[in-house]
Amino acid sequence: EGKYDVGASDTEIKMGHFNPYSGPVSAWGTVGKLQSAFWKKINEEGGINGRKINFISYDDAYSPPKAVEQSRRLVESDQVLGLFNPMGTASNLAIQKYMNGMKVPQIFVSSGAIAFGNPSVYPWTMGWLNYASEGRVYARYLLEQKPDAKVALFYQNDDFGKGFVNGFREALGDKAKTMIVGEASYEISEPTIDSQIVTLKATGADVLFNMSSPKFAAQAIRKLADLNWKPMHFLTSSSAQIGSTLGPAGLENSVGIISTNYYKDSTDPRWKDDPAMQNWNAFMDKYYPEGDKTDTTNVYAYLVSETIAQVLKQAGDDLTRENVMRQAANLQQFSTPLLLPGVTISTSATDYFPIEQLQLIQFNGHTWDFIGGVIDGSAE
Amino acid sequence: MTALLSVKGLTASYGDGQVLSGVDFEVQRGGVTVLLGANGAGKTTTLRALCGMVRRSGDIVLDGAPIQNLSTEGVVRLGVAHVPDGRGTFAQLTVDENLQLGSITRRDRRGIGEDVERCFTYFPVLKERRGQQAGTLSGGEQQMLAVARALMLRPKLMLLDEPSFGLAPMIVKQIFAIFRTLSESTSVSMLIVEQNAALALELADHAYLLETGRVVFSGRPDDIRNDPTLRRSYLGY
Amino acid sequence: MTSPVASIRDVAMRFGGILALDGVSFDIGPEQIVGLIGPNGAGKTTLFNCLSRLYTPTSGDILLHGRSLLGRPAYSIAALGIGRTFQNLALFPKLSVADNIKVGGHAEIAGDFISDALRLPRARAGARELDRRVGAIVDELELGALAQRLVGDLPFGTQKRVELARALATNPSLLLLDEPAAGLNHEEVDELGGVIRRIRDGRRISILLVEHHMGLVMSLSDHVVALNFGRKIAEGTPLKVQADEAVAAAYLGGTAQ
Amino acid sequence: MELLLQQILSGLATGTIYACMALAVVMIYQAIGHLNFAQGEMATFSTFVAWQLLAWGVPYWAAFVLTIALSFVAGVLIERVVFRPLHGAPALSHIVVFIALLAIFNNGAGFIWDFTIKSFPSPFGQTTMFGSMLNAHQAGMIVCTLVMLVLLYLFFSRTRLGLAMRAAAANPESARLVGIRVGWMIALGWGLASAIGAVAGMLIAPIIFLEPNMMLGVLLYGFAGAVLGGLTSPVGAVVGGLVVGVVENLAGTYVPVVGSELKLTIALSLIILVLIFKPSGLFGRAVAKRV
Amino acid sequence: MTIERTTALVFLICALAVPAMISGFVTFQLTMLLIYAIAIMGLNLLTGFNGQFSLGHSAFYAIGAYTAAILMDQFGIGYIWTLPAAGLVCFAVGFLFGFPALRLEGTYLALATFGLAVATPQILKLTPLEHWTGGVQGVFVMKPNAPFGLPLTSDQWLYYLTLAAFVLLYVLAKNLVTSRTGRALLAIRENPIAAQSMGINVSLYKTLTFGVSAAYTGIAGALGAIVIQFVAPDSFGFMLSVTFLVGVVVGGIAWLPGAIIGAAFILFVPNFAEDISKGLSGAVYGIIMILLIYVMPSGAGGIVSSALRVLRSR
């Protein structure tokens, strides 16, 4: 006999979710669509511990007021067990107080902001990864390899870009002042970022830390080639996809780019025969045929769904909100084949960021080479 | 003479209010017909109805063909030039462009050039103002432009809604002289709404009197001149 | 002679290459009806626009009760006592007849955003006062039956009457009428003549009248000024101006009637 | 000095992108007297169509011409189908429909072609020139924009069709009275604007990559350029676009502290400043009003 | 008049009674509806009544929201007081923006205000202002509870507070537009030159209207910040302005009660579109907008006024 809170019963678990299906960042909508497909598959395979998943996903149009509305609808009207992988920094910040006040899990927030891994204040909110850890990984690598580097920072002027900058600066410590010689940011509404790259080149930097989203990353890579500027080039993992960034920018222009990753790039030829990737491809064909297989967001969404499934499995028949939260904070070296070799997912009552292990990688013209082993990016 | 335009049972309405209730009249080929009536009688509406500028029903036959279902531009393209109430100048365009637009449906470049020159001899002030935005002309100058623009179509039927509106007495005489010349030397027919009834009746071969959307009188100009009440109302003596 | 209500002093107005007014001077006396005539494009409407400060003359001065108007902004002209109508109608088509006329009374009653939003007593008193005045004007010009109609739906002649009513609502001491008789038939013109005379007599105001309808000008005016190409070519009693050769040649056509 | 020159050149290259879009903006403004908010999305959609044709193996120039033709027809159809029933509706209602079209095209493109960026080929190649300050595509784009400018200028100022179109937009009722088929003029304007948008899209996509939101930012700058130059003037549109491109780069580079974060804001403020002194834009003709 | 009075009374009674019958979530939705209605009313005063086109009202909404958030967060000022403060700040900003706007018309004004809308989120993110605005992270706001021990949930209390603000602002707006000032606004919209000659200080009225309109929208923004408990720059993009404009048109140009209908549209129709299709929700929303404009080209206000005309002519 199970223990239940609202949203769960002997036969069903109701999961809430939101992300932008409309508006300027509706590209992320594929996460929700993939997850719907994923839970359909799980249900066809018998559900989790015999319970069917009822996955309810709404559009927040990337607008915090809308996110508040949708979350309240999910919690109060649809009566879900919790929110799983809701998307967007501002949207999640906007609902964080509410979720904690209601004591409803807000798990695996799809954002890299540091605010979502603060269990002592917000025990009901758990993040996924944080930009700062990734920034720290690059900084540590740089201090090791090129301590006298002159670094130019290029970032998106929002929480995403600034999150990286903060982690990076923090890990450089005192040397940040001398090492960072130039900074330029852009707004997503800007059509091109040529001007910023020209300015950064003029600073004489020999390292470029590129914290931009795929479109601007591709533009930057090409502008670098046009300008014949060849700094050591760090590119954040979310943009370091062969299919959606390096390909359009020109693979020949992308040689040498250093990034990190924790899961397999579906467009990387290296994984063509990998069973996990083949499995994923089969899933895409069967359950989400309209989805774009070159969009690695779909790998990410799959991976998150698997992790959620793991949490629910661990919860067993005790489907109270408290237990779900407890299990989410009790992932021990959970691993799925879509993760890069050596990367595992761990959480604890004090560690609310499941993904902190990252693999440094470098592009060789057609695939990613691993540089060294997996690095842990958590703060010291 | 045969009828160029014949109208039967014409009704017209704005929104939910009917303004014309069954108007019948004719314009003879090469003839001049005058439409008289008090303020608000429906004269302007009649002209607008002929051109499909208001919702209308009834039979309108131009040159033997029914036109009551044509669009405004369709009617104009059959050779009907309309000097509308309020002049309808293209305020932002120059005088020259306004004249060019009058002949926009014509294809004979040469003839157009000649006609522009002719308009300038009729209204020399327009020539001086040819590059000026039409909206900055004085009221009377705009009225001249509206008449000139209608002439640029080389129409077979002219619908003139108060052509003398705002014109100085001398110019009024001039344009009626122009109408007379046109009427005598070409085959153009005219339907004139005019408050200066004396001048209009001199030109006309037939007159209709409109009252609240109905024809209440139809006859030759002399019939009006000879009727004491009509004479007082419309001719002022 | 008593001091003039308004004096136009050597006013010139240039638009690019066009000299629309060229040193025009004349006076408008108290309770006088002054007729302003001249061919099309002579500058009559331009002079009106200078008087109501929509244009600033290139040179010259305009005095109202002895004080220059030129430093005043256009919106203050109504309050100073100049009301006007427009040659090509400038009504507010989507407003009712009553509201159009009430706008004319805008400067005549007090009010501002705050007292209006809060319906303070003074705003309500002002509104009542305006209702009363507009009611009187509506009756005077026989617009009562149309008061709630939208102006844009009315025939041209009626719109002109609404415009006259609106100008009267500004409570002017000098009324500028730009071709009030255009588009009216004989009967209506005669009627209009009566109305204008009644307005002058009833309110003891001065009127500057631009009109191409000679019969009306000559029968109404105490004094007539004729313009041509922006210059004054004749001035005097109606009979004198009508008999003037230059006026006949430039304006009336042929010889003097 | 080197940096200044670089920034100016790069500003001109970017400005050409804006100029391209500004031309389409001017075209539609002349035809309907409004800014069309959906114009960017329509251009993006056209570019996706071209991309699809190329993906199916159609040769570049054939795809180019075919896309322009299809866009023209689509523009005409949009006017005839969507806007014709709205003749006489208030202007603000039209704006709501523009916004609706924006949503439809944006969403449609994302639905059909997904959101990942796609590279779009350039007919001019990407080799660099002028000391690597411009690449061949940017140079080719400048030439194409100038050609479009000349054609548009001639169309509006020299052809009777152009005159008829301006008349139809300025005063539809009078235009009917001189026999202009106003409905078709407006439809033609939509067709041409949509075709120009397609050209702009196909020229811009190789630089900024094709994706459903490609034109969101470009259109904003295109509006700014067109308004700065004067919405009635194709020459103004191009000059305006270039000025916006350069000013924005210089602001971003040389205004201390806030420059890089506010480069668009600074550019917009300058535009508003210009408009205050010249309310109809640098090259636009002021509409004189009189009573 | 009586029809209108009765409707207003019925509306008010329903509005007062409804929280007792609905869940907290729906109460919250209705609160948002009223907030948007206030913003739309503000925009309508400017665009609908005065004929000045604005695509910049997201900026005033943002300024109102940030004013409230910063006053509460940094200065510990009670939330009630932030409402008039937001109104005043926005009035000042709107009034000042009204001056350059005086020189511009129609499309050019639209673009200038569009610029304002685009620039605002960027200014809010500005590093030198981060201390107050929280930069890209935004500012949190505490959710107030019902005062004086009223037996209301926090949702209900905020609903009544917003309702009170709405009713007050509606009455003020209604008084304004039916007064001498309102006539002046309409006259300026219809014919500014004639309005001027009739003694209306056109510049003053236009700038004041800009200010008042901004103040309405700013108060809505402040209420929004209190209800959502959070402000962040990217919530206030240009699309929010567009949304308000859609609300004005759907509700009816220059028709105040339309604000409620417009707000309901922008709040509920996107949800409805999403129910029809997730992947194509934007397109469905677009199609609904177009169909709506076909059915009522002048918005709900147009339908109501022609219905009233028919009723009266009976």
Ligand SMILES: Nc1ncnc2c1ncn2[C@@H]1O[C@H](COP(=O)(O)OP(=O)(O)OP(=O)(O)O)[C@@H](O)[C@H]1O
């Ligand atoms: N746009 C409109 N909407 C509603 N009613 C209108 C409209 N235009 C005219 N009317 C009505 O139609 C009737 C006839 O008007 P019309 O303009 O045809 O008269 P008219 O004989 O030309 O008068 P006028 O001598 O004043 O020009 C009038 O009663 C008027 O109120």
Ligand SMILES: Nc1ncnc2c1ncn2[C@@H]1O[C@H](COP(=O)(O)OP(=O)(O)OP(=O)(O)O)[C@@H](O)[C@H]1O
């Ligand atoms: N804003 C302007 N720009 C250029 N020219 C103008 C402007 N306003 C008036 N004009 C010119 O000035 C002259 C005088 O115009 P005005 O309107 O004063 O004439 P008017 O005497 O009222 O003529 P009418 O009897 O035809 O109304 C005209 O030739 C006109 O073209």
Ligand SMILES: [Mg+2]
């Ligand atoms: Mg008439």
Ligand SMILES: [Mg+2]
């Ligand atoms: Mg005049």
